[in-house]
Amino acid sequence: MSLNKISEAEWQVMRVVWAKGETTSPEIIASLSETMNWKPATIKTLIGRLVKKDMLGTKADGNKYIYRPLVTEEATLKSATADLFSRVCAKKMGNSIIDIINEAELTQEDVQKIQQALGNKKTVSEVTCNCIPGQCECQEHQTN
Ligand SMILES: [Zn+2]
The missing domain is CATH 1.10.10.10 (Winged helix-like DNA-binding domain superfamily/Winged helix DNA-binding domain)
Incomplete structure (x- = not known):
């Protein structure tokens, strides 16, 4: 959407x-x-x-x-978050998520939900860089 x-x-x-x-x-x-x-x-x-x-x-x-x-807060926030993350190399996503977790105030219940989400998360063997050549180091490696 x-x-x-x-x-x-x-x-x-x-x-x-x-x-x-x-x-x-x-x-x-x-x-x-x-x-x-x-x-x-x-x-x-x-x-x-x-x-x-x-x-x-x-x-x-x-x-x-x-x-x-006419739009929900949840959908708007989801869209804004996706927009924000589209500005960073996909390979840096993992570290960005760690930063968010480290900086957020979380309850024990929140932490349990995050742990459950991580437990269910399907992983890939390698994240593909989504940058325009020159925007990050990894893309330069691929084109060499
Ligand atoms: Zn990249």
């Missing part, structure tokens, strides 16, 4: 809508304006962009608009 890319600021708005399910712009403004130090007009612009990007659905209810998410 390909999702529209959203900015850091738009992501903050989506988090409010994901948490509330259905909401209005005054509610989103109340959640974000103080903490983020954003003007109501800025937040309304962000909402408008998210509607254009098909991330938010909107319907009129009297004289106000109700917003609801």
Whole structure:
């Protein structure tokens, strides 16, 4: 599934809508304006962009608009993570995952789930480099 890319600021708005399910712009403004130090007009612009990007659905209810998410938080996060990892050589993926685990705050239950996922993980004998020649050392070795 390909999702529209959203900015850091738009992501903050989506988090409010994901948490509330259905909401209005005054509610989103109340959640974000103080903490983020954003003007109501800025937040309304962000909402408008998210509607254009098909991330938010909107319907009129009297004289106000109700917003609801058109994509799940889980799917959006998955897409953003895939996008992030597409920027690094596939051969470095293992080390990146280790870094994430080392830096994350995890419960015993989280660790058990990760161990279970690792236990079920199918492995390959060698990871294929996915870089443009010149972007990493391993690709240079292959073309020599
Ligand atoms: Zn590479």
